[in-house]
Amino acid sequence: MNQFTFYANKPSQKYNKVDIWLLASILLLWGLGIFTLYVCSQNFALRAFGDPIYFVKRQLLCSAVGFVLFAGFAVTDMKYVRKFVGLIVIATIVLCLLTFIPGISITKNGARRWIRLPGNFSFQPSELVKFALVLFLANYFDKQDKLLDPEEKTVFPCVIFLVVFAGIVFAQKDFSSGVFIMLIGILLFFVSGAKLLWIFPFALLAIPAGFLMITLNPYRLQRLIGWISPDDFSSTINYQSLNAKRAISAGGVWGSGIGAGLSKINSIPEVQADYIFAGWAEAMGYIGVVLYFVLLVYFAYRGYKAAFNNPDKFSSLATFGCVSAIVLQSLVNTMVVCGLLPTTGINLPFFSLGGTSIIVTLAMCGFIVNASRCEKIDEKVTENDEINIESLSYL
Numbered sequence: 001m002n003q004f005t006f007y008a009n010k011p012s013q014k015y016n017k018v019d020i021w022l023l024a025s026i027l028l029l030w031g032l033g034i035f036t037l038y039v040c041s042q043n044f045a046l047r048a049f050g051d052p053i054y055f056v057k058r059q060l061l062c063s064a065v066g067f068v069l070f071a072g073f074a075v076t077d078m079k080y081v082r083k084f085v086g087l088i089v090i091a092t093i094v095l096c097l098l099t100f101i102p103g104i105s106i107t108k109n110g111a112r113r114w115i116r117l118p119g120n121f122s123f124q125p126s127e128l129v130k131f132a133l134v135l136f137l138a139n140y141f142d143k144q145d146k147l148l149d150p151e152e153k154t155v156f157p158c159v160i161f162l163v164v165f166a167g168i169v170f171a172q173k174d175f176s177s178g179v180f181i182m183l184i185g186i187l188l189f190f191v192s193g194a195k196l197l198w199i200f201p202f203a204l205l206a207i208p209a210g211f212l213m214i215t216l217n218p219y220r221l222q223r224l225i226g227w228i229s230p231d232d233f234s235s236t237i238n239y240q241s242l243n244a245k246r247a248i249s250a251g252g253v254w255g256s257g258i259g260a261g262l263s264k265i266n267s268i269p270e271v272q273a274d275y276i277f278a279g280w281a282e283a284m285g286y287i288g289v290v291l292y293f294v295l296l297v298y299f300a301y302r303g304y305k306a307a308f309n310n311p312d313k314f315s316s317l318a319t320f321g322c323v324s325a326i327v328l329q330s331l332v333n334t335m336v337v338c339g340l341l342p343t344t345g346i347n348l349p350f351f352s353l354g355g356t357s358i359i360v361t362l363a364m365c366g367f368i369v370n371a372s373r374c375e376k377i378d379e380k381v382t383e384n385d386e387i388n389i390e391s392l393s394y395l
Contacts, residue, residue: 134318
């Protein structure tokens with residue numbers, strides 16, 4: 001019998017102070033979002049509600065709730081966060097199902113995506129789905145990774161869970177959010193190292209299913225046709241898109257400023273929602289657009305760094321998912337505003353008016369900040385790390 005001795009260089013973890021640069025990028029994005037909302041919504045808010053800062057006050061109120069959750073997720077130990085994953089998932093499913101109950105839900109343009117709240121507020125559960133899905137998948141993949149028997153490992157429950165969540169959102173007639181949820185789920189499957197063979201059949205089914213959902217719905221089909229022919233239908237389906245492009249062009253290099261020079265954004269219906277980036281571009285110009293993307297890239301860099309440096313797989317995967325959800329949603333929205341993608345209902349994180357969006361976004365940012373406090377370190381080899389293994393005798 002031969003005996004071999006080796007040392008386990010086990011990764012450990014070290015808790016640091018908050019990543020101040022990550023925190024600064026989050027606060028800057030939020031601050032610029034509030035500023036842009038103030039610039040873009042004054043005229044409409046004054047006409048509709050007699051108060052030029054009506055929307056800003058509502059967004060600040062929802063931001064206060066978001067920052068409470070931000071602080072909670074930023075300081076709570078990850079092991080306690082994991083204990084609440086199941087509760088978050090169940091609560092999200094229940095809230096999604098409430099959108100189908102008359103009297104509780106709010107229906108707009110045939111879509112039931114919102115739950116009625118006191119004070120003329122509403123809640124959109126599909127925004128919460130993104131966070132709940134990321135936490136669930138990260139938790140499940142981490143548990144599967146710790147199983148020693150390969151026969152016990154399976155991602156089938158995750159596939160079913162992803163399809164159910166996306167299906168509920170599709171049933172709310174929120175096609176864009178449903179597709180985005182599927183995209184985030186597939187991305188987490190990929191980075192977790194799970195066998196994509198499990199999700200490949202569903203991806204093949206998703207292509208014809210998505211085609212049917214677009215072509216059989218006149219409104220979605222019109223949006224696709226409008227994107228293919230951007231210069232047509234200028235007074236109907238392409239009205240917002242064409243005016244958004246005019247606003248971006250009017251900004252020039254240095255922007256039109258924040259005063260009376262902003263004329264183009266007033267022709268965009270509800271510019272404070274999905275097309276708010278056009279208002280930022282007109283006000284701040286090319287320089288402002290570059291500044292926004294530099295800040296977004298820096299946020300992504302600090303966030304992904306926190307994900308890759310975290311030794312805990314759950315924290316690492318969930319942080320990656322949260323950063324990806326915010327960054328990809330931002331890119332999709334800006335591409336839609338610029339005409340590079342068909343019109344969708346995807347808003348711009350931190351900027352677009354939406355209480356649920358800012359609350360969930362800040363909650364995810366709190367989770368990211370928490371993960372940034374923990375990094376991998378290599379402990380020095382000690383006697384406790386020594387592991388003796390007796391090998392089988394060679395033949």
